Amino acid sequence: MTDPILSIRNAVKTYGKINALDRVDLDVADGEFLTLLGPSGSGKTTLLTAIAGFAPLTSGTVSLRGKNISGEPPEHRGFGMVFQGYALFPTMSVRDNVAFPLRVRKRPKSEVDARVEECLDLVQMNAFADRMPSQLSGGQQQRIALARALSFKPQVLLLDEPLSALDKKLRADLQWELKALHDRLGVTFIYVTHDQDEALSMSDRIVILKDGRIQQQGDPETLYNLPRTPFVADFLGKSNFMDLTVTAREATGLSCTIGNAAFPVDAPDALAIGERVKVALRPERIRLAEAGKEMLSGTVRQVSYLGERCQVIVKHEELGEILVSRPTWKVGVHPEAGLAVSFGWDRDACVVLENDENEAA
Amino acid sequence: MPRFSDKFRYWALVLPALAIMIVFYIWPLLGIWVISLNEPVVGLGNYAKMADSNAVKTSFVITFRVAFVTTIGCLILGYIVAYAISNFAGRVKPLMIALVLLPFWVSVLIRSFSWIVLLGRSGIVNDALRGAGIIDSPLRLMHNEFGVVLAMIHVMLPFAVLPMMANMRGISSSYVDAARGLGASEWTAFRKVYFPQTMPGVMSGALLVFVLSLGFYVTPALLGGGRVLMISEYITYQIQEFLNWGLGSALSVTLLVATALVIAVAARFVNLRSALLERG
Amino acid sequence: MTDTTDHEAKLDLVEIAAYRYREGRLTRRGFISAMAALGVLPALGSKALAGANELVVVNWGGRPTEVLQEVLGDTYTAATGVKVIVDGSGPSGGKIRAMVESGAVVWDLCDSGMGTAIILEQQGITQPIDYNIVDRNKVIEGTAYSNGVGNYVYSYVLATNSKMLGGNVPKTWADVWNTKDFPGMRTFRKSVRGMLESAVMAQGVPTKDVYEVLGTQDGINGAIDMFRKLRENIIVWGSGSDSQNLFLQEEVAMGNIWHTRAFLLKDQIEGGTFDISFDGGVIAPGVWVVPKNNPAGTEEVMKFIAHGQDPALQVKWLELIGSGPINPAAAALVPPELAAWNPSSPENLATQILYNDEWYAKNQQAAEELYIDALIN
Secondary structure (H helix, E strand, O other): OOOOOEEEEEEEEEEOOEEEEEEEEEEEOOOOEEEEEOOOOOOHHHHHHHHHOOOOOOEEEEEEOOEEOOOOOHHHOOOEEEEOOEOOOOOOOHHHHHHHHHHHOOOOHHHHHHHHHHHHHHOOOHHHOOOOHHHOOHHHHHHHHHHHHHOOOOOEEEEEOOOOOOOHHHHHHHHHHHHHHHHHHOOEEEEEEOOHHHHHHHOOEEEEEEOOEEEEEEOHHHHHHOOOOHHHHHHOOOOEEEEEEEEEEEOOEEEEEEOOEEEEEOOOOOOOOOOEEEEEEOHHHOEEEEOOOOOEEEEEEEEEEOOOEEEEEEEEOOOEEEEEEEEHHHOOOOOOOOOEEEEEOOHHHEEEEOOOHHHHO | OOOOOHHHHHHHHHHHHHHHHHHHHHHHHHHHHHHHHHOOOOOOHHHHHHHHOHHHHHHHHHHHHHHHHHHHHHHHHHHHHHHHHHHHOHHHHHHHHHHHHHHHHOOHHHHHHHHHHHHOOOOHHHHHHHHOOOOOOOOOOOOOHHHHHHHHHHHHHHHHHHHHHHHHHOOOOHHHHHHHHOOOOHHHHHHHHHHHHHHHHHHHHHHHHHHHHHOOOHHHHHHOOOOOOOHHHHHHHHHHHHOOHHHHHHHHHHHHHHHHHHHHHHHHHOOHHHHHHOOO | OOOOOOHHHHHHHHHHHHHHHHHOOOOHHHHHHHHHHHOOHHHHOOOOOOOOOEEEEEOOOOHHHHHHHHHHHHHHHHHHOOEEEEEOOOOOHHHHHHHHHHOOOOOOEEEEEHHHHHHHHHOOOEOOOOOOOOOHHHOOOOOEOOOOEEEEEEEEEEEEEHHHHOOOOOOOHHHHOOOOOOOOOEEEEOOOOOOHHHHHHHOOOOHHHHHHHHOOHHHHHHHHHHHHHHHHHEEEEOOHHHHHHHHHOOOOOEEEEEHHHHHHHHHHOHHHOEEEEEEEEEEEEEEEEOEOOOOOOHHHHHHHHHHOOOHHHHHHHHHHHOOEOOOHHHHHHOOHHHHHHOOOOHHHHHHOEEOOHHHHHHHHHHHHHHHHHHHHO
């Protein structure tokens, strides 16, 4: 990474005995769309709050372009912010809300007016300039909050679950818009969410947090395909988990077994024969076929059609219940409960996992 | 069980309170209107006399002036208290709210007498100041408008604090955070973002204190030394001392109308429903 | 729906309550509330209560309430067996009128004043005094009215606390108006009664001519202007206890107050620095009035009033709280050390003027208006 715009070093935040952030290191590149993803209580909002300057860190530093800003009050940090619930000032019109950051910076009136127009234009809300926030729908308020956060041309925009209050369809639309806006403006986005779809669809890089620690970070594709821990594998998409034993080393990889079933797995060389490993298997990587055609046999337990995809739960004697997800047009069999089927996967479909950090500890 | 219509239920629930209001409030009130027009002779004599009297005019001026100053004092002190409790009290919040409510459990009479003990010529304040060598002869802290206003601010303070606190409770801290995150200093965030949102609470507190102060009797009577004659004391004086029910009633009616006017004017600026009913 | 209320049963309950009340097994308050609960109070009148073995006498609270109980009440009970309750809740004319008009009279005898007694009589609130029972020769001349009779006398006097004046004590009303030589706060009553007279005397008018001067509007205005000039130095007293407190708390150095309160203050203020002067005082009688339909009945009240005319009891009253005897025969029985505090002693009577009711009936209301205006405007 070239010089990061923002670096966090050894950030710790404690509330009483609870470590909300536990020795977090993070660099953010200029112009990046970075997402902090995690369940509630994972520390993602605490991290954002610490970056914004609302709650100082217990220890550790936040630096902006190499300058330590840990002690600066929020108003001196110069970040744009979009809040969960938007926090549009209810006593001000849309125009005054958007002008607010410019006015507190004592910009000349002509510049303020021009910039407000420009920003409202950016989010296509010019027609609503004289409305009060209470007269706007949730999606409209969201756009205004965005315009307000961008009006003073911040280098970094902090977004705290900005879409969580919206319904699913609107949320999907706004995801595209946000992404487009990011690409157009070149501003660094730090985006907090608990929604994996949002994270996957928009981010350049996702940082997954759990219990105040970074679990794994990387671009969406890598994270999705190569999760390192069961937590990441489960939190980002769905996974089937299997506890296997390494039985043989072959030219192309390992052969692993569970009970009487044996199959190949791509795995690091370090694994020794007889070692037990946990692997994750994505439901969409599993093929379904008529009985006897694939390497493993099972019985269909349950089927649910989700439109574009069809999910099938297959019961296997040793593996237990396996979730299979197939494109609706290419299921492989016509599944119904009780049907005997066979299933299998390519050897690179299984990902060998490390133990969860805290479980190891 | 017989089945009652909703309408019946509604009236069955409302009627007892309504009946009490009509019998013990509305009816005597109408009686006062009648007396003001009937005694000692039928006509508007009492009102004419009232309009002629310099003493009555002065008393009304004093009443409004004292109520106004009391309101301003209560708003300033009450706002600080309500703000501190709403934003900084943390775990001691229930205790602080209890302390605000505490004066309600002590009668106004006792509280006013306490001020006499404090503010008298040989009261605690004067003794302390003299003991410290700050003053030679005692200051006149009561038996004047200063003492009355001071004690009334004390008595009325909870009426200002409670609506403002209820209003502030409904204001999310995210607004001030947002303002600061967008570049406003703490003071600017308070002034431009927080304060405007507390205006409904301020207005209802102001209205409550002002209206209650207009009709206040005990404190001015005890601490005014007879020189701060507010209209309700004047009414008592007319009726108890001179048996002048006619003029006393006319004064009451005028005070009532004046108070109603204040509320009517306030209604132009304040949403009364939200100010008085939907606190917070 | 027909009215099925059992009126006869209700009347029976009233009789039972009245019976228990006569037997003394139900207090008057209990009785009144029982009657109110039955909804029969207004119709009841005095009939059910006649002969009830209890008298409620009302005065203005404080020590005088205890003394009245002791001197007149308990001695009357000892003599007749009739229980006397002295209530200090302050029988203002307004309260008496409200009580009589509402039909719920609980007071038998009220300690009122001349002015109020006259207004109440005109408004038909009080009943006539029965001078077959009450002796009109046992009161100072001019204090036996048709609907009220004198019970004791009191004076508006110049009271001073020399401790607060550096020993330089004002002797006359003119001194009281001289704030240069006699600095400090003064107290006057929240009413012109007994006050305007002092303002007139302060202008140099001889005692005997005071009401003559006040007989003209110019005279009244002149007296009022005196208060306007002095007002920055005035704290007003509303009740007797107010005046007492103002001296006790050293809020005021001098004032025009009732001698009965001064009588208490002389023992309460340390060092004997408190004194009064009857010179230029205004002497006024307290007046018994009997509300119409009083619960104990007319005869019982009249007997009680007559009982109180005994000169020995009147001197006792003076000894305890300084109330001046209304019965001229009492002066001879007053102990020598108290003679100086007796407003109706021949020496003190000579330097005072008698409170002029006629003047007050005619001018008080207008004068009060001007007085308030002078004090607050």
